[in-house]
Amino acid sequence: MNKIQESENCKNCNCKTSIFSSLKPEELEQINKGRYTVHYKAGEILFKQGTPSPHFVCLTKGLAKLYIEGYGKNLILGLVKPVDYIFGPGTYVDNRHYYSAAAVEETTACLVDVNIFKELIRQNPDFAEEFIRRVSRQAIFNFDQVVSLTQKQMPGRIADVIFYLREKIYGINPFEISISRQDLADLSGMSKESSIRILKELKDEGILKVTGNTIEILNEKQLRQISQTG
Amino acid sequence: MNKIQESENCKNCNCKTSIFSSLKPEELEQINKGRYTVHYKAGEILFKQGTPSPHFVCLTKGLAKLYIEGYGKNLILGLVKPVDYIFGPGTYVDNRHYYSAAAVEETTACLVDVNIFKELIRQNPDFAEEFIRRVSRQAIFNFDQVVSLTQKQMPGRIADVIFYLREKIYGINPFEISISRQDLADLSGMSKESSIRILKELKDEGILKVTGNTIEILNEKQLRQISQTG
DNA sequence: ATAATCCATTGATCTATATCAATAGTGTGA
DNA sequence: TCACACTATTGATATAGATCAATGGATTAT
Missing domain, CATH: 2.60.120.10 (Jelly Rolls)
Known part of the structure; x- marks a missing residue:
């Protein structure tokens, strides 16, 4: 330092x-x-x-x-x-x-x-x-x-974090995160493995495009839905 | 009103x-x-x-x-x-x-x-x-x-709530709660049934004395322990 | 180049906790 | 006093999510 x-x-x-x-x-x-x-x-x-x-x-x-x-x-x-x-x-x-x-x-x-x-x-x-x-x-x-942490299930929590990152931190839609998957997990109160799995699920459903550390929200409406339904 | x-x-x-x-x-x-x-x-x-x-x-x-x-x-x-x-x-x-x-x-x-x-x-x-x-x-x-809510398991969360009620709200040790079991659950982020079960467990272990709405901490050290270990 | 480390990924298993369902108290108003 | 409503309790079952374990990439140091 x-x-x-x-x-x-x-x-x-x-x-x-x-x-x-x-x-x-x-x-x-x-x-x-x-x-x-x-x-x-x-x-x-x-x-x-x-x-x-x-x-x-x-x-x-x-x-x-x-x-x-x-x-x-x-x-x-x-x-x-x-x-x-x-x-x-x-x-x-x-x-x-x-x-x-x-x-x-x-x-x-x-x-x-x-x-x-x-x-x-x-x-x-x-x-x-x-x-x-x-x-x-x-x-x-x-x-x-x-x-979010106490009342939503994992997909809802990850959705909230994704929105947070886009809206409050990176500001643009395809954004490259500088935080690790562990950080993603610590933001959403789950294990690292779970954060990876949920991210993969959202990717498989075509809601997100995840390539390494770059995330793009493809279906905002559906992601919002997931955030709402917990 | x-x-x-x-x-x-x-x-x-x-x-x-x-x-x-x-x-x-x-x-x-x-x-x-x-x-x-x-x-x-x-x-x-x-x-x-x-x-x-x-x-x-x-x-x-x-x-x-x-x-x-x-x-x-x-x-x-x-x-x-x-x-x-x-x-x-x-x-x-x-x-x-x-x-x-x-x-x-x-x-x-x-x-x-x-x-x-x-x-x-x-x-x-x-x-x-x-x-x-x-x-x-x-x-x-x-x-x-x-x-407490995101990192502790149910017994630790209930322990924290019990301490909160005694120290911050009622102030004395055998205390009579005016809140319901549902409220207890809403304070500790779990279902009503779970809050009842944990309370019963703590009672069976001789850590608490629970009679209706009156709660007495019998073994403070052990309850503190439960709060710590999550 | 190769080893060493660290991070990401995936699968298998286990468990904490919710949910559902039934019953038992407990108080309240007619 | 009885019926009704509400809260507490208990048991059985289902499941979300953690943990464990193994592997694969990627980056850094030797």
């Missing part, structure tokens, strides 16, 4: 498209002061569940997975792509991480002192509100996930 | 023990102005998933369950007892409820206009921070729940 102090300033960074849009230039400058950039190779861990969380992480390049290390297996809460930031719930509770984060691809992130962030939330109500909005959206997403 | 406009004022209400402790008297007065009290009989619905959420709900008496209506079955996210409030993630997103709430026992609640609440969050950074802290704790709780 190489730490590289970049010269770039937050003011011109495209991070601003995110919740930072509600910050004034001098506030962005505050963030910029306590910030440094880190590069991670694929597979490297950004932070580990249970460790202190002194900064929040803003992804500027690559892809990371957020996962809870459970009893023997992992549960992937979601993927994070640029430009988005990772801000766990521990920050306002006990300053610990409640999930781990690892780079899935070659990844670059900015780390910012969490106290600066907290200070801005106290100072700027627009920023605070934007932050709460963001946390709320995250909670809603988690609700959807927990319902 | 009878609506009763109570004469009591927020300033003397024990609601203040909650996040309201960071509010000044005049701010409590703001809340008090837009507030009214409602009584619910056991089984009655406080609000329904998908409907607009114009106020936040503060429970002053009774017990309520928060549940997501999923595909055929419900998932109970948790129970709410006095004095605690219910503030769903939809409030800052699209003003919809993302879960339903129903009274489990005879219940009294105060409803407060959500805009007053939002205004106070903008005005008072302490209050905002307290609110974020609260939302964060909720998120951590949800993480624990999703790991």
